[in-house]
Amino acid sequence: MDARFSSVVPFGAVWAQGNERREMDLIERILNGDLRAVGRLITMVENATPEAVAALKALYPHTGHAYVIGVTGPPGSGKSTLADRITGELRELGKTVGIVAVDPTSPFTGGAILGDRLRMQRHSLDEGVFIRSMASRGHLGGLSRATNDVVDVLDAMGKDYILIETVGVGQAEVDIMRTAHTTLVVAVPGLGDEIQAIKAGIMEIGDLFVVNKADREGAERTVLEIEMMLEHGQSDDGWRPKIFKTVASRGEGIEALTHGVLEHREFLFEEDGHGRKRRERTRWVLRGLLEERLAARAMACISRRGGLDPLIEKIAARETDPYTAVEDVLRTLGL
Numbered sequence: 001m002d003a004r005f006s007s008v009v010p011f012g013a014v015w016a017q018g019n020e021r022r023e024m025d026l027i028e029r030i031l032n033g034d035l036r037a038v039g040r041l042i043t044m045v046e047n048a049t050p051e052a053v054a055a056l057k058a059l060y061p062h063t064g065h066a067y068v069i070g071v072t073g074p075p076g077s078g079k080s081t082l083a084d085r086i087t088g089e090l091r092e093l094g095k096t097v098g099i100v101a102v103d104p105t106s107p108f109t110g111g112a113i114l115g116d117r118l119r120m121q122r123h124s125l126d127e128g129v130f131i132r133s134m135a136s137r138g139h140l141g142g143l144s145r146a147t148n149d150v151v152d153v154l155d156a157m158g159k160d161y162i163l164i165e166t167v168g169v170g171q172a173e174v175d176i177m178r179t180a181h182t183t184l185v186v187a188v189p190g191l192g193d194e195i196q197a198i199k200a201g202i203m204e205i206g207d208l209f210v211v212n213k214a215d216r217e218g219a220e221r222t223v224l225e226i227e228m229m230l231e232h233g234q235s236d237d238g239w240r241p242k243i244f245k246t247v248a249s250r251g252e253g254i255e256a257l258t259h260g261v262l263e264h265r266e267f268l269f270e271e272d273g274h275g276r277k278r279r280e281r282t283r284w285v286l287r288g289l290l291e292e293r294l295a296a297r298a299m300a301c302i303s304r305r306g307g308l309d310p311l312i313e314k315i316a317a318r319e320t321d322p323y324t325a326v327e328d329v330l331r332t333l334g335l
């Protein structure tokens with residue numbers, strides 16, 4: 001028999017210790033900004049492994065320092081180009097930046113993300129910038145929470161600013177933006193209907209509005225349209241959303257936009273809005289986790305009792321009702 005296996009310490013315990021050591025190592029490396037370790041953990045987060053949860057727990061005390069900027073708007077409106085330009089401005093201020101490009105439609109590294117990479121290539125050799133794209137596949141608990149976790153990882157690795165770029169505008173994007181302190185909503189001239197379409201939900205979460213591609217005809221009208229929409233809404237924290245015109249591809253208007261972000265940041269700090277946003281984000285993460293974990297336990301309980309189908313049949317036959325069935329499961333779980 002191999003001498004390693006005849007040790008007095010059971011093999012399982014040795015293995016667990018080895019695992020723990022590897023995990024500590026991973027945490028340490030991430031805190032030191034090791035890019036490969038960060039990349040590995042993000043992949044683990046994307047695959048929702050138990051090791052990812054353990055690592056996120058260990059990293060959590062080291063989070064809460066980064067300032068998170070969300071960039072959302074229709075595909076092709078110039079979000080990646082804007083993110084790239086804002087990154088340039090922040091780098092000039094001596095700040096480090098993490099970029100998370102979220103593409104819920106692409107099941108693999110598709111054209112859009114490849115394009116994003118190209119547009120952000122300017123910073124690909126800059127050690128102060130970390131870029132990561134995320135696809136939608138297999139996110140237990142949803143893409144928005146996985147994104148939130150990835151932001152925590154970049155926060156723990158010490159990035160000063162983190163930019164989250166979404167692919168389009170919809171409910172998924174609204175959820176993703178919950179992680180951001182400042183949300184930029186990007187529009188382009190000549191997309192009147194688009195603005196109408198994004199009016200609900202997205203308009204409410206915008207702290208700053210960007211009319212990009214201002215080199216195109218109709219930029220002024222788009223600004224007016226947004227102004228009109230903003231007049232109807234009233235932000236509950238006293239911040240008056242601002243509108244910026246940019247030509248991201250030429251870098252025009254980016255300095256003013258970046259200053260707008262910093263101004264909103266100042267505003268949040270003064271009004272304790274920073275703490276409020278953090279608590280809102282925490283509330284949302286907590287609720288999401290609770291729902292997910294409780295539902296998983298309930299489903300496990302149901303499958304131990306033969307699965308959902310027999311239960312559905314019983315309800316259909318009026319032998320029981322959905323309320324009683326759920327109460328039964330909760331009682332079994334001790335809830």
Ligand SMILES: Nc1nc2c(ncn2[C@@H]2O[C@H](COP(=O)(O)OP(=O)(O)O)[C@@H](O)[C@H]2O)c(=O)[nH]1
Pocket residue numbers: 073074075076077078079080081082115116119212213214215216246247248249250
């Ligand atoms: N004319 C013009 N084109 C731009 C501007 N900003 C970005 N683009 C181009 O618009 C296309 C889409 O930009 P991208 O940043 O990928 O948009 P995203 O899908 O929102 O991330 C690219 O070809 C950019 O070069 C701009 O201000 N004016």
Ligand SMILES: [Mg+2]
Pocket residue numbers: 079080081112116165167
């Ligand atoms: Mg993009």
